Amino acid sequence: MKKRIAIFASGEGTNAQRIIDYFQNSSAAEVSMIVTNKAEANVVNRAKSAEIPVYVVTRSSFYESDETIQALKKADIDLLVLAGFLWMIPDNLIKAFPNKIVNIHPALLPKFGGKGMYGMNVHKAVIDAKEKESGVSVHYVNEHYDEGEIISQHKCIIDENDTPELLAQKIHKLEHEFFPLVIEKLLSVK
Secondary structure (H helix, E strand, C coil): CCEEEEEECCCCCHHHHHHHHHHCCCCCEEEEEEEECCCCCHHHHHHHHCCCCEEECCHHHHHHCCHHHHHHHHCCCCEEEECCCCCCCCHHHHHHCCCCEEEEECCCCCCCCCCCCCCHHHHHHHHHCCCCEEEEEEEECCCCCCCCCEEEEEEEECCCCCCHHHHHHHHHHHHHHHHHHHHHHHHHHC
């Protein structure tokens, strides 16, 4: 039986699209649901194009009820994948899916993680710190931003002329290359 993935995303959805495409013809897994906190986000259009159900959460339903958990369980979701979802995951959701929620972070954790460390904020901080390398970290989600157990990291060199925008392009390539592979490996051992 195919493993079922729910992708949580808040924006453009390029990582979500890459994961959708990667598993489109897989006999092992499929993207079964997109969860978003922004009904107008482009990830919703990507989901509709792929005929994947979209579940929109409100702040109150996400943090003050078990509605999201019920929707995920009803859909028989095996793995929750955060791909640009900017809200902290509530404790009740973490407890309902122990070691079944993963996130990708655009830096080499534990450096450059935590509240406010997303998107261009991360790349600017990495460049300002004059780091020689950066990369992506795939990690389990716990009750603190970017502090869950690291599953894998993939690195790139930072050239002396790199800007935050150029670094972001390198990081996106790593995300698109490695995130689906890590997800596939996790699903094969679960």
